[in-house]
Amino acid sequence: MTYKIYIPIDSTSLSLGANEVYEEIKREASKREVDLTIIRNGSRGLFWLEPLVEVETSNGRVAFGPVTVGDVKNLFDQEFYIGKDGDLCLGLTDELHWLKNQERLTFARVGITDPVNINDYEKYDGFKGLKNALKLDSQSIVKTMTDSGLRGRGGAAFPTGIKWQTVLDTPSDTKYIVCNADEGDSGTFSDRMIMENDPFVLIEGMIIAGIAVGAEYGYIYLRSEYPDAQKVLNKAIETAKNKGFLGSNILGSKYNFNLEVTKAAGAYICGEETSLLESLEGKRGMVRYKPPLPAIEGLYGQPTVVNNVITLATVPIILDKGSEFYANYGMGRSKGTLPIQLAGNLKQTGLIEKAFGISLRELLYDFGGGSFSGKPIKAVQVGGPLGAFLPEQQFDTPLDYEKFSELNAVVGHGGIVAFDDTTDMSKMARYSFEFCAIESCGKCTPCRIGSTRGMEVIDKIKAGIDQNKNEKLLRDLGDTMVNGSLCAMGGMTPSPVISALNFFPRDFGLEKRET
Amino acid sequence: MELSENQKIMINKHVEAFLDKPGALLPLMHAIQDDLGFVPEDSYPIISKAYNLSVAEIHGFVTFYHHFRTHPSGKNILQICRAESCQAMGSEDIESYCKEKLGIDYHQTTKDDAITLEPVYCLGNCACSPAVMINDKVVGRVTTDKIDSIIKAHK
Numbered sequence: 149m150t151y152k153i154y155i156p157i158d159s160t161s162l163s164l165g166a167n168e169v170y171e172e173i174k175r176e177a178s179k180r181e182v183d184l185t186i187i188r189n190g191s192r193g194l195f196w197l198e199p200l201v202e203v204e205t206s207n208g209r210v211a212f213g214p215v216t217v218g219d220v221k222n223l224f225d226q227e228f229y230i231g232k233d234g235d236l237c238l239g240l241t242d243e244l245h246w247l248k249n250q251e252r253l254t255f256a257r258v259g260i261t262d263p264v265n266i267n268d269y270e271k272y273d274g275f276k277g278l279k280n281a282l283k284l285d286s287q288s289i290v291k292t293m294t295d296s297g298l299r300g301r302g303g304a305a306f307p308t309g310i311k312w313q314t315v316l317d318t319p320s321d322t323k324y325i326v327c328n329a330d331e332g333d334s335g336t337f338s339d340r341m342i343m344e345n346d347p348f349v350l351i352e353g354m355i356i357a358g359i360a361v362g363a364e365y366g367y368i369y370l371r372s373e374y375p376d377a378q379k380v381l382n383k384a385i386e387t388a389k390n391k392g393f394l395g396s397n398i399l400g401s402k403y404n405f406n407l408e409v410t411k412a413a414g415a416y417i418c419g420e421e422t423s424l425l426e427s428l429e430g431k432r433g434m435v436r437y438k439p440p441l442p443a444i445e446g447l448y449g450q451p452t453v454v455n456n457v458i459t460l461a462t463v464p465i466i467l468d469k470g471s472e473f474y475a476n477y478g479m480g481r482s483k484g485t486l487p488i489q490l491a492g493n494l495k496q497t498g499l500i501e502k503a504f505g506i507s508l509r510e511l512l513y514d515f516g517g518g519s520f521s522g523k524p525i526k527a528v529q530v531g532g533p534l535g536a537f538l539p540e541q542q543f544d545t546p547l548d549y550e551k552f553s554e555l556n557a558v559v560g561h562g563g564i565v566a567f568d569d570t571t572d573m574s575k576m577a578r579y580s581f582e583f584c585a586i587e588s589c590g591k592c593t594p595c596r597i598g599s600t601r602g603m604e605v606i607d608k609i610k611a612g613i614d615q616n617k618n619e620k621l622l623r624d625l626g627d628t629m630v631n632g633s634l635c636a637m638g639g640m641t642p643s644p645v646i647s648a649l650n651f652f653p654r655d656f657g658l659e660k661r662e663t
Numbered sequence: 664m665e666l667s668e669n670q671k672i673m674i675n676k677h678v679e680a681f682l683d684k685p686g687a688l689l690p691l692m693h694a695i696q697d698d699l700g701f702v703p704e705d706s707y708p709i710i711s712k713a714y715n716l717s718v719a720e721i722h723g724f725v726t727f728y729h730h731f732r733t734h735p736s737g738k739n740i741l742q743i744c745r746a747e748s749c750q751a752m753g754s755e756d757i758e759s760y761c762k763e764k765l766g767i768d769y770h771q772t773t774k775d776d777a778i779t780l781e782p783v784y785c786l787g788n789c790a791c792s793p794a795v796m797i798n799d800k801v802v803g804r805v806t807t808d809k810i811d812s813i814i815k816a817h818k
Contacts, residue, residue: 163803334746413728491789
């Protein structure tokens with residue numbers, strides 16, 4: 149008989165040697181004449197256990213990990229392929245604490261299916277949302293989105309339904325759906341995981357968006373740092389075309405939709421929606437003035453939906469299960485679930501999809517298992533390089549857009565990076581300015597010049613030069629950037645800087661004061 | 664550096680292929696760089712003529728994006744992630760180790776032309792920091808030992 153085993157093909161799993169493990173298992177199986185059917189699935193997102201090998205049994209999948217090439221012989225000796233308990237056995241995958249305590253809606257299939265197998269996708273509820281959407285008129289689809297309470301998961305948290313409504317209400321023969329897959333925020337990888345591990349859900353979301361607003365063409369603007377995602381997406385688009393999900397008269401309906409992947413070229417600012425559009429048009433990625441909003445004048449001046457990968461990948465389940473189902477998760481005005489990414493100095497890192505409302509402390513300690521180094525966690529940065537640093541006393545804050553906003557922090561794209569107590573926060577603050585200087589598009593002065601001046605002022609404070617005067621200057625500079633920048637790059641760079649200054653003045657060589 | 668005949672043929676082929684494509688510059692520059700290893704400045708006049716853009720506009724475009732290079736790289740490109748998550752896991756030590764071991768700084772190439780060293784700001788591998796990328800392959804939980812074997816394998 150043949151034994152079915154799963155070895156992930158996600159790029160983080162590959163970065164830890166999943167391909168080498170796959171080759172070794174194949175070699176060993178043929179040597180021992182064990183008949184294996186090996187499926188390359190996505191990753192479950194328990195990255196500290198990768199490469200995580202799973203074996204199908206009558207009770208469900210049994211997990212083994214982290215598996216190295218050197219473990220393979222022993223695994224075979226212990227007959228892991230029948231799901232037998234052994235050295236690296238973690239038990240049933242679905243019973244693992246990390247997975248069992250999640251609410252996986254957007255990530256429902258991730259790690260379970262073979263990413264580019266469209267039959268797998270359909271078997272696990274794929275295209276149900278699209279089929280429902282095809283029975284509705286445009287306005288009803290948009291209303292479903294509005295009622296679901298879904299807000300843009302790229303970071304800005306703008307209500308998706310309202311954006312779609314604007315595009316629907318703007319008359320034009322040509323409209324576009326643009327997926328922002330320029331996931332440049334450090335500490336985030338949920339877009340990458342969706343694209344590599346469940347590409348059809350993104351494609352389905354974009355088709356539904358097209359039907360909803362009257363757009364027939366879509367672009368996925370993908371960062372150049374994700375070559376694996378590009379391959380998977382292109383393969384999935386090809387398959388979807390062949391199966392009639394893309395192209396003319398989708399599934400026999402009156403709707404047409406086509407889609408292509410555009411590879412970006414390594415500019416962080418192109419994650420800002422208007423620079424992204426400039427870049428797609430073949431120009432320098434310079435930020436545009438708003439208004440006009442892209443929903444009214446976007447790509448080539450046409451009404452355009454610009455949504456993040458996770459936002460679009462969440463559309464199918466909302467259309468499948470209804471707006472109420474989705475809105476029942478979460479708290480306050482933060483409805484639904486958020487794919488949270490644990491990164492940096494933590495024992496257990498990876499992807500957790502939870503309803504809004506979970507606290508940082510639960511994430512860092514219950515899921516994350518505390519710091520990797522074993523030292524106390526000094527601070528976390530939430531929401532990428534433009535997000536504030538939160539100190540230990542703020543770890544009880546629930547993940548909620550408004551609660552974070554009260555602390556001058558952001559949930560952003562849901563990335564959490566932990567730092568232990570060896571971290572010099574003034575260095576992190578200086579790095580924020582440095583990053584801004586490197587990545588600024590250069591259009592507005594506060595961002596272009598302020599970032600470099602900011603580094604200099606921090607250097608002066610640390611060197612003990614006119615500390616009071618320079619601290620005041622630093623805060624003033626922050627204020628100018630917040631209020632005078634065109635986009636979030638310059639407007640939010642002061643956020644990590646000022647939070648580091650407020651909570652860790654000693655790292656800057658300043659006396660400890662009440663904050 | 665004058666374009667070779669072969670380079671001219673390749674550039675012209677790509678220039679023609681994207682003529683009718685909206686937003687052609689991005690895929691065009693990728694195609695040229697994928698084939699030639701860089702975007703030669705001497706290609707600007709050809710592109711300028713075909714796309715009715717000024718040479719200045721093309722120069723502005725190419726130099727805006729970190730990914731595009733106007734000079735050849737070494738045989739392999741090693742990118743070290745400098746972003747926050749990797750910093751939290753000791754990427755600075757990896758950076759200085761690579762620089763010392765290779766005897767070069769960022770944006771430089773080793774004398775034997777084997778490796779070009781570049782910084783990168785996030786590879787999306789933050790759950791397994793520190794991370795580097797050698798050509799198209801990401802390596803996670805990088806140690807100095809892993810750097811040694813990467814360098815050895817890409818001589």
